[in-house]
Amino acid sequence: xMYSEKVMDHxxxxxxxxxxxxxxxxxEVGNPVCGDIMKIYLKVEENIVKDVKFNxxxxxxxxxxxxxxxxxxxxxxxxxxxTLTNKAVAEALxxxxxxxxxxxxxxxxxxxxxxxxxxxxxxLQLWDYKEHDDIHAQVHGN
Amino acid sequence: xxxxxxxxxxxxxxxVKPEVLQExxxxxxxxxxxxxxxxxxxxxxxxxxxxxxxxVAGAINAEREEIYFTGCGSEADNWALKxxxxxxxxxxNHIITTKxxxxxxxxxxxxxxxxxxxxxxxxxDQYGFVDPxxxxxxxxxxxxxxxxxxxxxxxxxxxxxxxxxAICRNRKILFHTDxxxxxxxxxxxxxxxxxxxxxxxxxxxxxxxxxxxLYIKKGIKIDNLIHGGGQERGKRAxxxxxxxxxxxxxxxELAVSEMELENLRLSGLRDxxxxxxxxxxxxxxxxxxxxxxxxxNVNVCLxxxxxxxxxLLLDSMGVxxxxxxxxxxxxxxxxxxxxAIGLPHEIVHGSLRLTMGSGTTDEDVDYVLEVxxxxxxxxxxxxxxxxxxxxxxxxx
Ligand SMILES: Cc1ncc(COP(=O)(O)O)c(C=O)c1O
Ligand code: FES
Numbered sequence: 386x387m388y389s390e391k392v393m394d395h396x397x398x399x400x401x402x403x404x405x406x407x408x409x410x411x412x413e414v415g416n417p418v419c420g421d422i423m424k425i426y427l428k429v430e431e432n433i434v435k436d437v438k439f440n441x442x443x444x445x446x447x448x449x450x451x452x453x454x455x456x457x458x459x460x461x462x463x464x465x466x467x468t469l470t471n472k473a474v475a476e477a478l479x480x481x482x483x484x485x486x487x488x489x490x491x492x493x494x495x496x497x498x499x500x501x502x503x504x505x506x507x508x509l510q511l512w513d514y515k516e517h518d519d520i521h522a523q524v525h526g527n
Numbered sequence: 528x529x530x531x532x533x534x535x536x537x538x539x540x541x542x543v544k545p546e547v548l549q550e551x552x553x554x555x556x557x558x559x560x561x562x563x564x565x566x567x568x569x570x571x572x573x574x575x576x577x578x579x580x581x582x583v584a585g586a587i588n589a590e591r592e593e594i595y596f597t598g599c600g601s602e603a604d605n606w607a608l609k610x611x612x613x614x615x616x617x618x619x620n621h622i623i624t625t626k627x628x629x630x631x632x633x634x635x636x637x638x639x640x641x642x643x644x645x646x647x648x649x650x651x652d653q654y655g656f657v658d659p660x661x662x663x664x665x666x667x668x669x670x671x672x673x674x675x676x677x678x679x680x681x682x683x684x685x686x687x688x689x690x691x692x693a694i695c696r697n698r699k700i701l702f703h704t705d706x707x708x709x710x711x712x713x714x715x716x717x718x719x720x721x722x723x724x725x726x727x728x729x730x731x732x733x734x735x736x737x738x739x740x741l742y743i744k745k746g747i748k749i750d751n752l753i754h755g756g757g758q759e760r761g762k763r764a765x766x767x768x769x770x771x772x773x774x775x776x777x778x779x780e781l782a783v784s785e786m787e788l789e790n791l792r793l794s795g796l797r798d799x800x801x802x803x804x805x806x807x808x809x810x811x812x813x814x815x816x817x818x819x820x821x822x823x824n825v826n827v828c829l830x831x832x833x834x835x836x837x838x839l840l841l842d843s844m845g846v847x848x849x850x851x852x853x854x855x856x857x858x859x860x861x862x863x864x865x866x867a868i869g870l871p872h873e874i875v876h877g878s879l880r881l882t883m884g885s886g887t888t889d890e891d892v893d894y895v896l897e898v899x900x901x902x903x904x905x906x907x908x909x910x911x912x913x914x915x916x917x918x919x920x921x922x923x
Contacts, residue, residue: 444854
């Protein structure tokens with residue numbers, strides 16, 4: 386399998402790895418079939434993603450997608466961060482092999498979960514989020 | 528990128544040894560005649576094929592007329608199963624195999640199931656061994672064929688082939704073994720082990736890719752898989768891959784002559800590598816230790832991390848390896864072999880296979896043992912599971 390240079394760069398030198406001890410939004414997602422896990426930590430201040438970090442158990446493209454997703458939302462407003470899609474993550478990485486697209490879905494879902502986790506703790510209303518069951522089904526064929 | 532290059536994926540394929548390549552070369556351009564033609568330049572290629580057939584027969588203690596060349600190991604496996612199943616259909620429709628076979632066997636069995644055959648997939652124990660008693664109990668009056676691999680390509684388990692062969696002979700059931708990982712690496716004797724059909728492939732013992740052979744004991748009823756011209760005594764059509772067949776013959780002869788010494792050398796390297804890897808915390812060896820493990824095979828699970836990531840980082844240090852992780856499989860199915868020995872999905876995820884061969888040196892083993900712990904640490908530092916373990920949220 387061939388990854389783009391961008392994917393390899395983010396895999397070899399992942400940005401924003403780690404945990405935020407005083408995070409106020411945490412999103413953890415796992416792909417039940419593949420068994421991979423991604424955890425995103427947010428530090429939100431005045432509606433801005435001040436800091437973001439991740440921990441990921443998964444393949445090269447899962448690690449690269451986490452890294453890229455954190456870069457794409459860092460410093461953005463929550464509204465902006467919410468518009469993050471797996472497609473945007475994959476495109477920013479110069480593409481992912483079709484069978485690896487679901488790894489970028491993990492990143493999208495983890496970010497959305499973390500944002501909603503923050504909104505709960507801040508007493509805000511949850512934003513509607515539709516999980517990508519279709520992509521899992523497409524990749525795993527069940 | 529480091530300057531070093533350490534190939535540790537010999538079970539996937541080997542390079543072609545120079546002596547082998549040397550023998551093959553004239554059959555591309557000088558001795559290129561079609562072996563089926565009548566003019567005299569073709570008798571050279573005919574003789575070359577016959578010579579190769581003799582060498583293969585000699586390597587596994589078969590007769591020359593019992594060796595049929597094929598396009599690869601997968602073809603030999605498919606031919607053995609489908610050819611025997613269809614030719615013996617009147618005698619019965621039941622086949623026994625194992626859960627840890629190569630996909631060339633498993634998918635051929637699924638095809639036969641969709642054509643009215645019944646297949647029993649025997650489980651294996653925690654080391655990957657088939658239990659001969661369990662195999663005997665699975666035999667019924669409709670059983671026509673047993674197919675058990677000689678040695679497993681992932682975890683290196685060498686199956687009790689002689690015992691299984693004896694059971695099959697007593698019960699008058701045909702016995703096929705996929706010996707693709709065994710031939711040229713461990714002693715194989717089709718007479719002594721009561722093997723009726725055996726698959727092999729040249730590219731696993733320093734021959735070229737795209738050529739294999741099926742041994743079919745004299746007198747066995749088998750249908751053709753490839754229909755066409757009269758090559759291989761009417762049993763396998765297609766103009767012969769003459770250079771490939773010559774390479775296979777040279778490679779098998781060479782491998783058998785070097786086997787004893789090479790096995791001693793490789794099993795020493797293997798055991799040193801295993802001992803070193805077991806010093807990494809939360810690592811486990813998959814497959815057996817000692818004589819019933821292929822001399823060049825090492826397979827470990829490294830907990831809390833994923834195999835593709837390990838392989839990519841090893842690659843960046845110049846090391847070629849493989850994994851049974853779902854993320855590396857191309858179909859996102861984790862290794863059926865590691866699942867069959869009882870490992871849960873998340874542990875299969877962290878599997879790493881390092882297979883050694885002719886080019887592997889002591890320094891290569893040292894190098895892997897030097898770089899791998901750092902790679903494991905680096906990935907664990909990123910892993911949410913490792914963090915949970917450190918916080919004692921996961922028990923091991
Ligand atoms: C046990 C086993 N059987 C069959 C095969 C298939 O051989 P080939 O790739 O030559 O078709 C392999 C090779 O990967 C193997 O390891
Ligand atoms: S995390 Fe399993 S394929 Fe990407």
